[in-house]
Amino acid sequence: MPHASASKIASKPTAERPPRDARLSGLMLVPEEAKTQSARPRLALGQPTTRRWSMSDDLAAIENCRLDALALWNGKFRSRSRRQVAREVRRSGVAVSSLSWVGGFTQGDEFDRRQACFEALEAIKLAAEVGAKCVCVATGGNGCFTERHAAKNLIPGTLQKLAAYAAEFDVSIAVQPLPGHLSRNSVVRSVSDTLTLLERVDRPNVGMAFPTLLMATDHSLVNRVHEFADAVKVVKLSDCRVSGARGERRGPGQLPGHGSLPLATLIRRLGECGYGGDYELDVWNRSAWERQDHAASLRRTSRWFADLHDGADAAV
Numbered sequence: 001m002p003h004a005s006a007s008k009i010a011s012k013p014t015a016e017r018p019p020r021d022a023r024l025s026g027l028m029l030v031p032e033e034a035k036t037q038s039a040r041p042r043l044a045l046g047q048p049t050t051r052r053w054s055m056s057d058d059l060a061a062i063e064n065c066r067l068d069a070l071a072l073w074n075g076k077f078r079s080r081s082r083r084q085v086a087r088e089v090r091r092s093g094v095a096v097s098s099l100s101w102v103g104g105f106t107q108g109d110e111f112d113r114r115q116a117c118f119e120a121l122e123a124i125k126l127a128a129e130v131g132a133k134c135v136c137v138a139t140g141g142n143g144c145f146t147e148r149h150a151a152k153n154l155i156p157g158t159l160q161k162l163a164a165y166a167a168e169f170d171v172s173i174a175v176q177p178l179p180g181h182l183s184r185n186s187v188v189r190s191v192s193d194t195l196t197l198l199e200r201v202d203r204p205n206v207g208m209a210f211p212t213l214l215m216a217t218d219h220s221l222v223n224r225v226h227e228f229a230d231a232v233k234v235v236k237l238s239d240c241r242v243s244g245a246r247g248e249r250r251g252p253g254q255l256p257g258h259g260s261l262p263l264a265t266l267i268r269r270l271g272e273c274g275y276g277g278d279y280e281l282d283v284w285n286r287s288a289w290e291r292q293d294h295a296a297s298l299r300r301t302s303r304w305f306a307d308l309h310d311g312a313d314a315a316v
Contacts, residue, residue, distance in 0.1 A: 047073035128169035174209035229273035
């Protein structure tokens with residue numbers, strides 16, 4: 001199987017590249033009208049939330065639990081080909097919001113980095129085939145490089161090349177800062193880090209995947225939505241309990257309404273700032289994974305999300 005390195009992606013001048021139709025000829029793309037954003041934001045089921053469910057279980061849950069879309073997670077289909085996954089999703093008729101995650105562009109040796117870039121290209125193709133609007137990126141740590149070099153040179157350069165490739169398929173790249181204990185695996189750990197990286201990349205189809213768990217450690221974010229709303233491509237929705245004098249996070253992620261994060265206020269303020277993109281349930285909770293029966297909880301969350309927007313519409 002061929003590998004694509006970060007240094008080789010989009011390395012040829014634009015004039016030497018084959019026509020767009022030739023590059024897309026092998027892909028079964030979703031029609032443009034299927035990607036049209038509805039007036040009300042969509043609530044998508046992120047596949048990590050139902051980690052032990054099969055792909056068919058997740059697809060069936062979209063209608064059964066009154067959700068709007070599925071957010072694909074490659075952890076559920078690593079052993080399957082891109083075409084197999086695309087075929088199953090397309091046959092189901094289920095809409096797809098995003099695909100998570102690609103990255104690790106600074107890890108290991110040169111072979112590992114080339115493999116990470118190749119996998120990112122394949123993810124972009126899959127996103128295009130299933131109609132996903134964006135591919136989410138976890139950049140990785142500094143690896144064998146200094147953090148300054150990784151953040152200022154290597155990662156921005158790789159993202160610029162991926163962005164150029166993704167633009168051919170009308171797909172965006174969404175960089176996700178990693179909160180909590182995961183932050184040691186990334187040079188992008190906060191909204192501030194993400195915005196700095198986006199300035200260096202400077203591409204219109206590169207933005208942020210905003211994880212709401214960042215509010216557990218930075219309580220000011222809900223009051224600073226206007227500072228980063230324009231950069232948000234997708235919101236990763238998860239709740240948690242925050243308590244104590246310093247407002248520290250307690251316990252694992254929860255579905256919205258089962259914790260104490262100001263999610264309703266966040267969603268309202270994002271809407272006021274013009275955000276109309278997707279919200280994805282992205283809950284990492286080992287005890288919840290063991291329960292298997294997520295349907296009732298997902299229906300309650302769907303009602304919570306619908307009531308939130310119905311109430312806002314009534315207020316207008």
